[in-house]
Amino acid sequence: MKKLLLILLCLPLLFSSCKKEEGCTDSIATNYNAEAEEEDGSCIFDILGYWTVTGHRLDTSVVVTINGNIDNTLSGSSSDYESAGLGGIWVEFWSNGLAHGIFSDGMIDTVSYTKTENNLILIFPDNNILEFTFIVDKNNLTLSRIGEQIIEYIPGEVYEYSWTNSFFYNRNIQ
Numbered sequence: 001m002k003k004l005l006l007i008l009l010c011l012p013l014l015f016s017s018c019k020k021e022e023g024c025t026d027s028i029a030t031n032y033n034a035e036a037e038e039e040d041g042s043c044i045f046d047i048l049g050y051w052t053v054t055g056h057r058l059d060t061s062v063v064v065t066i067n068g069n070i071d072n073t074l075s076g077s078s079s080d081y082e083s084a085g086l087g088g089i090w091v092e093f094w095s096n097g098l099a100h101g102i103f104s105d106g107m108i109d110t111v112s113y114t115k116t117e118n119n120l121i122l123i124f125p126d127n128n129i130l131e132f133t134f135i136v137d138k139n140n141l142t143l144s145r146i147g148e149q150i151i152e153y154i155p156g157e158v159y160e161y162s163w164t165n166s167f168f169y170n171r172n173i174q
Helices: 002-016
Strands: 049-066 069-078 090-093 098-102 108-116 119-123 129-136 140-154 157-172
Touching: none
Parallel strands: none
Antiparallel strands: 049 069, 049 090, 049 157, 090 098, 098 108, 108 119, 119 129, 129 140, 140 157
């Protein structure tokens, strides 16, 4: 009877020790778990690394108001990044807060950056600052910038411009 009781008490320990540890098994993720044997979908990825531009989209709208009344509304979008001079762009984000990029025209830039949650601020050598929101996964990065401008060309004629400028990148794993 004692043997049966001992076996029944030890049996759960035997099966619980066989359970595989779950976690992020992708070595480029920020929360990589080298001990994990089974992927649980919890991987979190960062912008660090080398990225090549694969696309661009510019969405715009213009609202024309004359003497307080909307006269005209225009909107459109473009996704032809090659004709916009964006072909061949790559960027590499380093962990020291610097990013380095080369453009198809041969221009090389190194910029400082800061990021919080999904916001990215690029600081260029001439102190020009660009703010983006970003979405990142294992293979893709999207940087988006939203802007607006209101201009009164002649008294009473107001143009309200708004745009979203998005850049799409693929990660190059080296």
